[in-house]
Amino acid sequence: MVQMWTPVKLPLGNQSYLQDITVYLLRTETGVMLIDSGLNLPSSYETLTNLLVQEGYLPEQIEALLLTHYHLDHSGLALPLQEKFSIPVHIHKNDREVLEFFKKHAGSYTDYVEKFFNTFGIPEQTLMRIKRELEPFKKLLVGPSEMQVLKEGQKFETVSGNIEAVFTPGHTPGHVSFMYTKDRILFGGDFLLAKELPHVGLFPHTQQYNPLKDYINSLQKVRDLQIDVILPSHGAVIREPQRRIADVYGFIQNKIADIYRLLKKGPLTVMQICDRGFGPERDALSYFFLLTLSLAYIRYLKEEKMITSRRKKTGILFMA
Secondary structure, rough: OOEEEEEEEEEEEOOOOOEEEEEEEOOOOOOOEEOOOOOOOOOHHHHHHHHHOOOOHHHHHHHHEOOOOOOHHHHOOOOHHHHOOOOOOEEEEHHHHHHHHHHHHHHHHHHHHHHHHOOOOOHHHHHHHHHHHHHHHHHHHHOOOOEEEOOOOOOEEEEEEEEEEOOOOOOOOOOOEEEEEEEOEEEOOOOOOOOOOOOOOOOOOHHHOOOHHHHHHHHHHHHOOOOEEEOOOOOEEOOOOOHHHHHHHHHHHHHHHHHHHHHHHOOHHHHHHHHHHHHHOOHHHHHHHHHHHHHHHHHHHHHOOOOOOEEOOOOOEOOO
């Protein structure tokens, strides 16, 4: 029997601290589908199209792109592939909204970042460094022009059975994994990684969500599905998903308790929570993500009514 899927490693160049991303080629009766597309780089496009040819397919035989989430390394190549071959792109409505926001505001996105962090009293000098680091990514923010809404439980037929969409938000508000029900395999995107902790942050474009609560719920949801193997987008295959889920869940619960204890000692700003809870400032881009991570924990603690906040002229103080 022909294996239903083939992993394809695509380069990320210097746009990520990760070396590559694995997208998955799924065989159908008449062509292929792709889970994720890779970053919009010439080297990624060339690698993908060359491997398709090696596997006996032409790019125009891609019948659908199934995006786990909106991040650039997952959705970037969807735009040129769609423009050249009219490929339907499927993504959850929450992440489609993010890509539509970027389409309208990519050029001014760093201004949104500045306004967002200004609310919390982040110093102007820090904000300027973050904006400079984000500037090169603005040109990569635009996603595909047309996107079909991907729904929980939606099925896609392959040569050896269906895969089914499983809503696993947290890493992004619309993150979706795909379960190959026949063998209890999950194509997990960035839902769970073997060594890294998936980033769960609160951003200017996701302010209405509680990403950490979403992610905790997703961990519990996938745990209950009794998956045997998770095929992630980065790093090694996860062959003991229950153990990895338990480890990540335990880490998050310990971090929630750590931040709560910090705030029991007295009011802190976002920067103080970030520095004491997640480590001091390093390069500006890393600090940007640590700040969004801190805000995700703050949102969770606030909605669980474990902490409160007080606005001052210089920003917002948080306290337990």
